[in-house]
Amino acid sequence: MKSTAPTILEVRDLLMQFGGVKAVDGLNMTVHDGEILSVIGPNGAGKTSAFNCISGFYKPTSGSIKFLGESILKQHPSHITKMGMARTFQNLRLFKEMSVLDNVKTGAHSRFSQHWYDAFLHTPSFAKSEKQIDEMARGWLDFVGFKGDEELYVTQLPYGEQRRVEIARALNTSPKLLLLDEPAAGLNHSEKRALIELIGRIQALGVSIVLIEHDMGLVMEVSERILVINYGKELADGSPEEIRNNPLVIEAYLGASEGKAADTTGIYEHLLDENDLKVAAADLGVSASHKSAHLPAMPKRKEH
Amino acid sequence: MELLMPPTLGKPRLATLSFDRKFLYCIAGFFVLVVLVLPYFTINTYVIGLGIQGLIYVLLALGLNVVVGYAGLLDLGYVAFYAVGAYTSGILTTKFGWQMWQAVPAVILACIVAGIVIGGPTLRLRSDYLAIVTLGFGEIIRITAQNLEITGGPSGIFGIPTWSFGDWSFNDGLSLPAWSIPAFFLVVGALIGASLYAMKKQVAAIVTGSVAVLTAVIMAVLSGSLTNTITFSSKVILYYFTAIIVLVLGLVGIPRLAQGKLGRAWKATRDDEDAAEAMGINTYAAKITAYIIGAVWAGIAGQLNATYISSIAPGTFQFLQSALVLMAVVIGGMGSIPGVVVGGLFIFLAPELLRDVWDNRYFAFGILLLIVMIFRPKGLWPATSVLPWSRDRRAKDKLPSANEVTA
Numbered sequence: 001m002k003s004t005a006p007t008i009l010e011v012r013d014l015l016m017q018f019g020g021v022k023a024v025d026g027l028n029m030t031v032h033d034g035e036i037l038s039v040i041g042p043n044g045a046g047k048t049s050a051f052n053c054i055s056g057f058y059k060p061t062s063g064s065i066k067f068l069g070e071s072i073l074k075q076h077p078s079h080i081t082k083m084g085m086a087r088t089f090q091n092l093r094l095f096k097e098m099s100v101l102d103n104v105k106t107g108a109h110s111r112f113s114q115h116w117y118d119a120f121l122h123t124p125s126f127a128k129s130e131k132q133i134d135e136m137a138r139g140w141l142d143f144v145g146f147k148g149d150e151e152l153y154v155t156q157l158p159y160g161e162q163r164r165v166e167i168a169r170a171l172n173t174s175p176k177l178l179l180l181d182e183p184a185a186g187l188n189h190s191e192k193r194a195l196i197e198l199i200g201r202i203q204a205l206g207v208s209i210v211l212i213e214h215d216m217g218l219v220m221e222v223s224e225r226i227l228v229i230n231y232g233k234e235l236a237d238g239s240p241e242e243i244r245n246n247p248l249v250i251e252a253y254l255g256a257s258e259g260k261a262a263d264t265t266g267i268y269e270h271l272l273d274e275n276d277l278k279v280a281a282a283d284l285g286v287s288a289s290h291k292s293a294h295l296p297a298m299p300k301r302k303e304h
Numbered sequence: 305m306e307l308l309m310p311p312t313l314g315k316p317r318l319a320t321l322s323f324d325r326k327f328l329y330c331i332a333g334f335f336v337l338v339v340l341v342l343p344y345f346t347i348n349t350y351v352i353g354l355g356i357q358g359l360i361y362v363l364l365a366l367g368l369n370v371v372v373g374y375a376g377l378l379d380l381g382y383v384a385f386y387a388v389g390a391y392t393s394g395i396l397t398t399k400f401g402w403q404m405w406q407a408v409p410a411v412i413l414a415c416i417v418a419g420i421v422i423g424g425p426t427l428r429l430r431s432d433y434l435a436i437v438t439l440g441f442g443e444i445i446r447i448t449a450q451n452l453e454i455t456g457g458p459s460g461i462f463g464i465p466t467w468s469f470g471d472w473s474f475n476d477g478l479s480l481p482a483w484s485i486p487a488f489f490l491v492v493g494a495l496i497g498a499s500l501y502a503m504k505k506q507v508a509a510i511v512t513g514s515v516a517v518l519t520a521v522i523m524a525v526l527s528g529s530l531t532n533t534i535t536f537s538s539k540v541i542l543y544y545f546t547a548i549i550v551l552v553l554g555l556v557g558i559p560r561l562a563q564g565k566l567g568r569a570w571k572a573t574r575d576d577e578d579a580a581e582a583m584g585i586n587t588y589a590a591k592i593t594a595y596i597i598g599a600v601w602a603g604i605a606g607q608l609n610a611t612y613i614s615s616i617a618p619g620t621f622q623f624l625q626s627a628l629v630l631m632a633v634v635i636g637g638m639g640s641i642p643g644v645v646v647g648g649l650f651i652f653l654a655p656e657l658l659r660d661v662w663d664n665r666y667f668a669f670g671i672l673l674l675i676v677m678i679f680r681p682k683g684l685w686p687a688t689s690v691l692p693w694s695r696d697r698r699a700k701d702k703l704p705s706a707n708e709v710t711a
């Protein structure tokens with residue numbers, strides 16, 4: 001498929017160990033320029049941990065990560081962002097006591113130089129850069145379809161709008177690669193439609209996207225390639241059709257969810273709810289009705 | 305690297321909340337005016353002396369607000385930098401014969417060094433460690449001062465000189481022709497107004513001009529006849545004006561620092577350090593700048609106080625002082641400039657007023673604090689407060705719909 005496009009991210013033999021737990025266990029992953037790659041897998045498979053390693057928040061136990069041809073293993077997260085990698089978080093992490101606009105403006109941090117005395121004296125160069133920062137931030141808010149009051153505090157917004165602000169904020173760092181960790185979690189149907197459309201528009205800007213998502217409908221619709229992870233390892237890698245028909249994936253995905261639900265309820269707070277499981281199964285082309293019928297009552301996914 | 309631009313740039317915008325800011329400026333202007341004319345009504349040096357103490361608390365609260373309110377760093381030993389400033393200026397002027405103003409750069413330098421020494425290693429850790437380290441640092445400074453010879457041991461330093469410039473010092477008092485004070489305000493107003501006008505901010509220029517004229521008129525009326533000579537014979541009043549000048553500098557400058565990218569980096573780091581890193585913000589750099597700016601500000605307050613009191617002793621730099629200033633910030637509203645001004649005045653005035661009421665004033669003060677925290681947990685004037693008339697501004701402003709915007 002897109003394999004002819006140059007590689008922008010290359011992860012080799014990534015190992016992330018927490019005590020005895022191997023959250024990521026020898027993962028390989030390649031992202032090509034301009035593509036949309038989805039990363040799926042059961043809860044606790046190590047998807048978020050892999051993201052955290054790539055974006056510099058975790059220092060991997062071993063392995064190599066190359067972004068734009070350069071090793072980023074020892075870099076700080078802020079440096080990796082400056083290099084052109086942006087991310088969102090699984091549990092919304094906006095700056096709660098800042099306005100919507102200021103949240104998005106933080107993304108422009110590394111692109112403008114202002115000295116403290118510029119701010120102190122409100123020099124013309126300060127005013128000019130602030131104006132540019134303001135325009136950029138408002139531009140990105142429009143781009144993601146935010147229609148509220150940008151001077152409100154983010155906590156005053158409905159959940160779906162907060163998700164949009166988080167994406168606008170990430171885009172404002174001017175990324176080449178955007179990592180989205182479960183952007184559809186907690187969104188309603190129409191918000192999911194808008195997200196799918198937004199992901200398409202982001203790709204059209206030339207940004208590569210890696211997407212962690214449990215919503216199979218969304219994954220099947222937007223992805224060009226899907227990487228399935230289980231127990232920190234790659235289980236399958238291929239086009240949506242290949243993944244849909246891969247018996248290993250069907251087995252692991254449904255089997256693992258069921259098995260875990262039985263003994264780890266309460267430990268994993270993001271367990272799939274029954275409905276998601278049905279949707280997932282339907283999208284994967286299997287009937288899960290007989291399986292989910294005897295699943296124990298699972299906690300609803302927590303909405304943050 | 306090529307910059308990613310939103311395709312939707314430069315769309316029509318709604319009115320912003322700038323009206324709120326103007327309202328705050330008015331309050332601040334009124335506040336400054338009141339403290340400015342106070343000496344004309346009360347040439348009672350005791351009251352003016354209290355005013356100076358109050359202003360110094362407000363200065364400290366403003367500085368700690370940068371550290372705690374903006375950058376979210378819990379500093380339990382803020383008074384240490386206040387001590388560094390006081391002792392640096394005290395030692396240089398009494399032991400080395402420097403003039404007070406010459407000590408200012410030395411104080412700034414000493415506080416920067418102290419800030420780096422204490423903040424450098426600890427700011428890499430999570431904030432709980434910082435609280436403990438700063439608590440210890442505050443005590444170390446006090447105990448060191450108590451035991452060194454150069455700091456005068458337990459009795460401290462006496463005879464710290466006043467501000468002097470060449471032959472003239474605060475001791476000589478200040479005699480001014482009465483017309484010069486209104487004239488000063490007119491000239492300053494004209495200068496600021498003209499530069500605003502040059503920056504095409506006509507409205508702001510006119511407002512500044514009118515405020516200057518108004519102040520000049522008030523000052524002229526207060527001085528009786530313009531041909532009089534006004535004499536500030538007591539140096540206390542001169543200290544008072546010095547404190548006001550520094551305060552105005554802080555009131556204007558500190559919120560300005562918080563407006564640009566530095567301020568956003570502070571607030572982002574405070575709200576969520578990981579997310580701030582993900583935005584490309586070097587959170588360590590953000591924290592240490594806040595810490596150093598706070599330190600320098602406290603050092604200057606310390607110098608102002610040392611020269612005003614003319615003696616310093618280790619006993620003044622107790623942990624209680626750090627705790628009080630921290631309370632001023634928390635009670636006023638972390639990160640809110642009007643809030644910390646109110647908080648600074650509150651923690652100074654409340655025990656002072658309670659002095660006559662009750663012997664156990666700090667106990668009463670504690671109860672008062674509890675009441676404030678129960679009813680206003682985010683402070684008396686929180687940073688996130690929205691003025692009543694701005695709450696529903698968007699209901700009135702018709703927002704262009706998405707289609708209109710993209711059309």
Ligand SMILES: Nc1ncnc2c1ncn2[C@@H]1O[C@H](COP(=O)(O)OP(=O)(O)OP(=O)(O)O)[C@@H](O)[C@H]1O
Pocket residue numbers: 018021022023041042043044045046047048049050090268270271
């Ligand atoms: N900081 C950490 N310390 C210890 N264990 C961790 C840490 N982060 C993740 N883990 C463990 O690593 C495993 C993988 O977690 P991770 O969050 O990466 O899963 P995930 O695939 O993102 O799951 P979900 O779909 O629920 O988000 C889990 O067993 C988790 O408990």
Ligand SMILES: [Mg+2]
Pocket residue numbers: 047048049090
């Ligand atoms: Mg996850």
